[in-house]
Amino acid sequence: MASINYKAKGVVFDIQRFSVNDGPGIRTIVFLKGCPLRCQWCSNPESQRVAPDVLFDASECIRCGKCANVCPHGAIKPENPGHVHRDICVGCGECVGVCPTGALILKGEVSTVEEVIRQLKKDTVMYRKSGGGITLSGGEPLVQWEFATELLKACKAQGWNTAIETTGYGSSEAIESVIPWIDYVLLDCKSRDTNVHKKYVGVDNELIGKNSVHIAELGKNTIIRVPTIPGVNATEEDFRKIAEFAKTLSGVDTIHILPYHRYGENKYKLLDRDYPMGQIKELHAEDVEIFKDILEQYGFKCLIGG
Numbered sequence: 001m002a003s004i005n006y007k008a009k010g011v012v013f014d015i016q017r018f019s020v021n022d023g024p025g026i027r028t029i030v031f032l033k034g035c036p037l038r039c040q041w042c043s044n045p046e047s048q049r050v051a052p053d054v055l056f057d058a059s060e061c062i063r064c065g066k067c068a069n070v071c072p073h074g075a076i077k078p079e080n081p082g083h084v085h086r087d088i089c090v091g092c093g094e095c096v097g098v099c100p101t102g103a104l105i106l107k108g109e110v111s112t113v114e115e116v117i118r119q120l121k122k123d124t125v126m127y128r129k130s131g132g133g134i135t136l137s138g139g140e141p142l143v144q145w146e147f148a149t150e151l152l153k154a155c156k157a158q159g160w161n162t163a164i165e166t167t168g169y170g171s172s173e174a175i176e177s178v179i180p181w182i183d184y185v186l187l188d189c190k191s192r193d194t195n196v197h198k199k200y201v202g203v204d205n206e207l208i209g210k211n212s213v214h215i216a217e218l219g220k221n222t223i224i225r226v227p228t229i230p231g232v233n234a235t236e237e238d239f240r241k242i243a244e245f246a247k248t249l250s251g252v253d254t255i256h257i258l259p260y261h262r263y264g265e266n267k268y269k270l271l272d273r274d275y276p277m278g279q280i281k282e283l284h285a286e287d288v289e290i291f292k293d294i295l296e297q298y299g300f301k302c303l304i305g306g
């Protein structure tokens with residue numbers, strides 16, 4: 001049995017129970033902070049920074065000024081209570097602790113492997129009965145790869161099934177440390193056009209392409225997921241290119257289409273950011289079916305959602 005560092009610490013921003021979309025069976029999702037990518041459609045903008053983030057809901061604020069008084073870093077000014085200067089804020093959470101109305105919410109907490117495992121144990125019976133387990137998500141779980149590795153080893157010691165949602169953007173050291181502890185890899189493929197990738201995701205797709213090959217070789221079950229975004233990759237040509245790429249990945253026989261949704265929109269407001277996607281509308285179901293047909297023509301099993 002591998003040695004496990006139960007005291008290893010990571011920044012976790014959510015633990016979501018009873019998920020049915022992120023791997024087989026009923027699962028608990030552990031969301032890790034930090035992502036080097038900046039997908040314009042990202043539904044978890046609060047995940048992107050590694051440090052904890054404070055969400056501010058102005059509609060709940062009574063302008064009592066307690067947050068500004070307590071902030072040890074001057075990140076909230078008395079004349080503008082509740083509004084966080086994000087480049088100064090270190091995510092210590094002092095302001096959240098004194099806010100009387102819940103207008104400030106802390107996203108991200110330093111936790112040990114031991115503490116996370118304690119939470120996950122609540123659903124052990126359900127993992128077994130449903131064929132589920134735990135899924136690491138984020139953010140990009142390869143950012144905090146040392147913590148992720150210890151957490152996964154601890155999950156395996158419990159006999160749980162493990163999955164990861166990843167972009168594949170990370171060092172080989174991170175990939176080789178994390179992937180061997182994973183049963184299901186849900187690997188995103190956002191665009192095969194490197195210029196489009198750079199424009200809408202913030203980095204080109206060269207490293208991701210190389211790492212995807214590596215991950216598929218190491219992974220036991222790798223499923224490709226395509227967030228399908230109007231104006232970015234929602235064309236038949238894009239889907240053919242994605243299918244051709246997926247054909248080169250060892251053992252991949254399934255692709256999930258994730259149609260664009262706007263669930264994250266309000267969180268941008270709470271982070272004082274503009275929603276990067278503007279008014280772009282969700283896809284028509286018929287268009288999504290066309291993309292599914294294309295993937296099936298290439299011989300892939302295809303699921304919408306997932």
Ligand SMILES: C[S@@+](CC[C@H](N)C(=O)[O-])C[C@H]1O[C@@H](n2cnc3c(N)ncnc32)[C@H](O)[C@@H]1O
Pocket residue numbers: 035041042043044137138139140141165166167187188225226227228258259260261262263264
């Ligand atoms: C929040 S991400 C976390 C994992 C990792 N950061 C990634 O992007 O693969 C989980 C999944 O949600 C997808 N996703 C994020 N925002 C989306 C949106 N607005 N519409 C559809 N899928 C989205 C991602 O592409 C990814 O497959």
Ligand code: SF4
Pocket residue numbers: 054070071072073074075076084088089090091092093094095096
């Ligand atoms: S989290 Fe800490 S640093 Fe950030 S605004 Fe609140 S008190 Fe200030």
Ligand code: SF4
Pocket residue numbers: 060061062063064065066067068081082098099100101102103104
């Ligand atoms: S402590 Fe809460 S209610 Fe008071 S000013 Fe700050 S955000 Fe508003």
Ligand code: SF4
Pocket residue numbers: 035036037038039041042043044045047048138139140167
């Ligand atoms: S890679 Fe995932 S977490 Fe990172 S910005 Fe894109 S959707 Fe968000």
